[in-house]
Amino acid sequence: MAETVLGLAAPRRAGLWSDAWSRLRRSRAAWIAALVLAALVLASLVGPSLSAYAVDQVDWTQAALASPPSLDTGHWFGTDANGRDLFVRVWIGTRVSLLVAVLATIVSVVIGVGWGATAGYHGGRLDDWMMRFVDVLYALPYMFFVIILTVVFGRSLVLIFLAIGAVGWLTMARIVRGQSLALRQREFVEAAIALGLPAHTIIFRHVVPNVLGTVIVYATLTVPQVILFESFLSFLGLGVQEPLTSLGRLVAEGALEMETSPWLLLIPSAVLGTILLCLNFLGDGLRDALDPRERR
Amino acid sequence: MTPLLQVDCVSVRYALRGSSWVARKRYLEALREVSVEVPEGGRLGIVGESGSGKSTLARVVLGFVHAHAGRVLWRGREIEFHDRLGMRALRREVQVVFQDPFGSLDPRMTAGEAIAEALHALAAGPVAPREAGERIASSLEEVGLASALADRYPHELSGGQCQRVAIARATVVRPRLLICDEAVSALDVSVQAQVVNLLRDLSERHRMALLFISHNLAVVRHLCDDIAVLCQGRLVERGDRQRIFEAPHEDYTRALLAAVPEPIVRKRGKRG
Amino acid sequence: MTDPAALLQIERLAVRFGTARGPVQAVEDVSLEVLAGECVAVVGESGSGKTQLLLACLGLLAQNGRASGSVRFEGSELLGASEAALNRVRGTGIGLLSQDPASSLTPHLRIETQLVELLLDRGLASTAEARQLAIAGLREVEIAEPEARLRQYPHELSGGMRQRVALAMALMGRPRLLLADEPTTALDVSVQARILELLARVRDRGLALLIITHDLGVVAGLADRVAVMYAGRIVEHAPVEQLFAAPSHPYTAALLAAVPRLHGGDASGRLAGIEGDPPRPGETPPGCAFAPRCKRATTRCTQTRPELRTLPGASDAVACHWPLSAEVELA
Numbered sequence: 060m061a062e063t064v065l066g067l068a069a070p071r072r073a074g075l076w077s078d079a080w081s082r083l084r085r086s087r088a089a090w091i092a093a094l095v096l097a098a099l100v101l102a103s104l105v106g107p108s109l110s111a112y113a114v115d116q117v118d119w120t121q122a123a124l125a126s127p128p129s130l131d132t133g134h135w136f137g138t139d140a141n142g143r144d145l146f147v148r149v150w151i152g153t154r155v156s157l158l159v160a161v162l163a164t165i166v167s168v169v170i171g172v173g174w175g176a177t178a179g180y181h182g183g184r185l186d187d188w189m190m191r192f193v194d195v196l197y198a199l200p201y202m203f204f205v206i207i208l209t210v211v212f213g214r215s216l217v218l219i220f221l222a223i224g225a226v227g228w229l230t231m232a233r234i235v236r237g238q239s240l241a242l243r244q245r246e247f248v249e250a251a252i253a254l255g256l257p258a259h260t261i262i263f264r265h266v267v268p269n270v271l272g273t274v275i276v277y278a279t280l281t282v283p284q285v286i287l288f289e290s291f292l293s294f295l296g297l298g299v300q301e302p303l304t305s306l307g308r309l310v311a312e313g314a315l316e317m318e319t320s321p322w323l324l325l326i327p328s329a330v331l332g333t334i335l336l337c338l339n340f341l342g343d344g345l346r347d348a349l350d351p352r353e354r355r
Numbered sequence: 356m357t358p359l360l361q362v363d364c365v366s367v368r369y370a371l372r373g374s375s376w377v378a379r380k381r382y383l384e385a386l387r388e389v390s391v392e393v394p395e396g397g398r399l400g401i402v403g404e405s406g407s408g409k410s411t412l413a414r415v416v417l418g419f420v421h422a423h424a425g426r427v428l429w430r431g432r433e434i435e436f437h438d439r440l441g442m443r444a445l446r447r448e449v450q451v452v453f454q455d456p457f458g459s460l461d462p463r464m465t466a467g468e469a470i471a472e473a474l475h476a477l478a479a480g481p482v483a484p485r486e487a488g489e490r491i492a493s494s495l496e497e498v499g500l501a502s503a504l505a506d507r508y509p510h511e512l513s514g515g516q517c518q519r520v521a522i523a524r525a526t527v528v529r530p531r532l533l534i535c536d537e538a539v540s541a542l543d544v545s546v547q548a549q550v551v552n553l554l555r556d557l558s559e560r561h562r563m564a565l566l567f568i569s570h571n572l573a574v575v576r577h578l579c580d581d582i583a584v585l586c587q588g589r590l591v592e593r594g595d596r597q598r599i600f601e602a603p604h605e606d607y608t609r610a611l612l613a614a615v616p617e618p619i620v621r622k623r624g625k626r627g
Numbered sequence: 628m629t630d631p632a633a634l635l636q637i638e639r640l641a642v643r644f645g646t647a648r649g650p651v652q653a654v655e656d657v658s659l660e661v662l663a664g665e666c667v668a669v670v671g672e673s674g675s676g677k678t679q680l681l682l683a684c685l686g687l688l689a690q691n692g693r694a695s696g697s698v699r700f701e702g703s704e705l706l707g708a709s710e711a712a713l714n715r716v717r718g719t720g721i722g723l724l725s726q727d728p729a730s731s732l733t734p735h736l737r738i739e740t741q742l743v744e745l746l747l748d749r750g751l752a753s754t755a756e757a758r759q760l761a762i763a764g765l766r767e768v769e770i771a772e773p774e775a776r777l778r779q780y781p782h783e784l785s786g787g788m789r790q791r792v793a794l795a796m797a798l799m800g801r802p803r804l805l806l807a808d809e810p811t812t813a814l815d816v817s818v819q820a821r822i823l824e825l826l827a828r829v830r831d832r833g834l835a836l837l838i839i840t841h842d843l844g845v846v847a848g849l850a851d852r853v854a855v856m857y858a859g860r861i862v863e864h865a866p867v868e869q870l871f872a873a874p875s876h877p878y879t880a881a882l883l884a885a886v887p888r889l890h891g892g893d894a895s896g897r898l899a900g901i902e903g904d905p906p907r908p909g910e911t912p913p914g915c916a917f918a919p920r921c922k923r924a925t926t927r928c929t930q931t932r933p934e935l936r937t938l939p940g941a942s943d944a945v946a947c948h949w950p951l952s953a954e955v956e957l958a
């Protein structure tokens with residue numbers, strides 16, 4: 060990236076990103092986590108088409124209502140109380156949950172980092188105003204805000220992630236602003252000012268890359284939050300609507316039938332748990348990889 | 356002849372924290388009517404303890420701090436710190452090296468990238484990639500570093516090497532004035548000597564003026580022609596090197612001189 | 628080497644760090660002793676291992692650090708001692724004065740709280756006594772109006788005053804030995820002079836001092852003996868007068884020459900720096916570590932490492948194949 064920004068071909072090793080990439084490859088935990096995540100994404104994309112059943116298709120055969128996992132019936136993960144195939148529903152749910160989580164997180168990272176870095180770098184009165192605005196949004200009840208949004212604009216997937224992202228950036232902005240404020244005092248930022256670089260260049264070339272580590276760790280923590288939040292919205296009837304489903308919703312439904320059909324809870328929980336665990340490992344690995352100072 | 360840089364009766368004050376809008380604002384006077392000048396190619400040392408305002412003086416010249424009274428003149432013309440275009444041109448001529456060798460380089464940029472950034476930011480026109488590569492290599496060579504070090508990140512360099520990279524970054528566009536804010540204070544003695552020599556060589560070779568800020572008079576003695584002593588924001592003494600060292604007028608200067616630790620064994624009896 | 632009068636006795640101390648890139652040897656084969664009432668200085672540049680040496684003595688190495696060898700204080704072994712045993716020595720046996728006065732005091736506690744903490748914790752004094760001792764301690768380091776200072780917070784004091792409070796704090800437990808890690812590096816020269824004077828006075832009252840510094844000027848008025856470290860090893864160990872008058876190791880000589888002086892020499896001339904950089908820990912060359920920067924180096928220097936040995940008829944020990952003072956004798 061730095062190479063294209065500077066537009067020069069000085070003799071040098073590859074830039075920050077390819078360095079980070081090679082360091083990530085060397086971290087075993089992060090690399091395995093990335094592979095598992097990739098496998099889950101792939102499964103969520105192709106899984107549903109491997110089964111003979113569709114997501115909203117009810118198997119009317121008597122034995123198929125709440126039947127346990129079995130290879131013979133073709134319901135590899137079993138069926139729910141309505142006779143719908145859990146294998147298909149789990150992968151569809153994974154797809155929806157990941158999509159909502161990733162998009163909402165991207166929205167919150169982009170707004171949060173931009174807002175926080177600008178406020179922190181400039182400081183003074185601009186900082187005051189920008190952060191008071193954040194405080195005001197904080198003061199609005201989060202849930203209430205999302206509910207109003209969904210009620211006013213109707214229920215759609217796009218709206219859900221916009222709504223969640225739009226409120227999720229507040230904490231990100233605060234974190235980034237605090238770090239930027241500290242970076243502002245560092246001599247390399249002053250040296251950049253002495254080079255006469257414009258503020259936006261300094262923010263995006265010197266401030267943001269140095270807060271990325273924190274941002275990534277926080278972002279990987281945001282993803283599970285969003286997944287859980289989405290399931291809560293679904294529970295209220297404001298999230299993903301039938302016949303579509305999400306992991307959070309499947310877990311919530313499964314929990315109701317835990318005693319009679321435990322697989323309805325165990326299988327979606329296992330997938331959700333794996334995703335969250337992998338994201339944490341990947342986040343840790345990315346933070347280390349993006350920091351050129353190798354940890355002792 | 357008009358001096359290159361002229362600081363004319365500059366005063367700076369900081370509003371103290373804790374002074375609310377109810378009470379009258381209280382100020383800390385960081386600089387009080389300080390005047391110094393640096394001739395083309397000259398080397399001025401600013402000496403004082405911490406809190407004497409010596410770093411504030413550097414920051415005024417760089418436009419980081421606003422002087423509430425007085426003027427700063429560049430080749431006889433007052434610097435308009437709010438004039439963006441004019442400041443851009445001035446940045447090409449006035450550069451700075453800071454104290455902390457590791458803190459003054461972006462930890463996520465290699466040495467080469469840091470110098471390249473300065474080159475692209477300060478050069479009069481666009482620089483062709485090939486020419487940029489050559490100029491980066493030659494500026495590294497000039498500060499005594501192998502061009503292979505261009506690929507290293509700051510944490511992969513020693514303190515002395517980092518400081519050389521910072522000097523290469525500041526001098527790649529051949530500024531007329533280099534401000535060194537305690538630029539050698541954090542270095543080990545053997546490396547400090549190298550960097551002092553380097554600054555001297557660069558200054559002589561390119562007729563680049565130096566504004567060298569330090570708390571150590573012995574270092575200043577080996578580098579500067581003129582010396583200004585600051586104490587609590589006031590200029591207490593100014594003169595050429597020989598005079599300051601051999602016949603200081605002020606008690607404060609004498610105290611500063613006496614404080615320099617020298618590797619000379621004094622007899623025990625005199626102490627304690 | 629075993630002297631019964633030795634207060635602190637370091638023998639064949641080695642410090643090794645396990646890192647991602649393999650083990651790094653920070654200190655190797657260092658033997659040093661501090662007698663009661665004596666001041667010993669360890670001089671070295673960054674990366675020479677001098678700070679790790681001091682941390683190892685107090686059992687304060689980082690998680691991935693391992694020390695081997697022996698460190699005895701008043702005869703009892705400190706390396707591998709239990710945390711409880713170390714804590715009995717820390718503070719009351721060995722005091723520590725660290726480099727940065729800004730970080731050695733806890734920002735949110737009043738000066739008084741920090742000064743009396745040790746005394747109350749060990750049950751060495753009652754609250755009222757501790758307060759009196761704290762006032763006396765501050766007076767000892769020449770702090771005016773000690774009663775008023777006790778109520779202040781660290782940020783209300785200047786850097787020099789903070790360092791003096793830190794010194795008073797290190798002395799509160801009446802230790803027999805004071806370890807000082809770069810006690811003047813973060814300070815202005817005028818404040819430095821003040822701290823050095825206080826340290827000299829403390830020494831004259833009979834407290835033993837072990838000072839770690841990179842500045843030979845600091846050593847001059849204070850130390851009885853000096854050990855010069857380079858790349859984790861002691862390269863020269865001599866009484867201070869001799870070290871300054873006739874250094875034996877080329878590194879010591881170069882280090883002395885590199886110090887900027889107020890008088891003498893050619894002011895308009897160049898300073899005598901040492902070419903190159905010290906080796907990074909873990910990248911020490913075979914043979915003499917200083918050889919790549921040494922003008923006198925021969926192939927013998929780059930191949931075999933010189934051991935620290937006492938020169939015939941001299942009181943100092945040097946690790947060099949071609950020591951400078953030997954040449955003088957020959958000439």
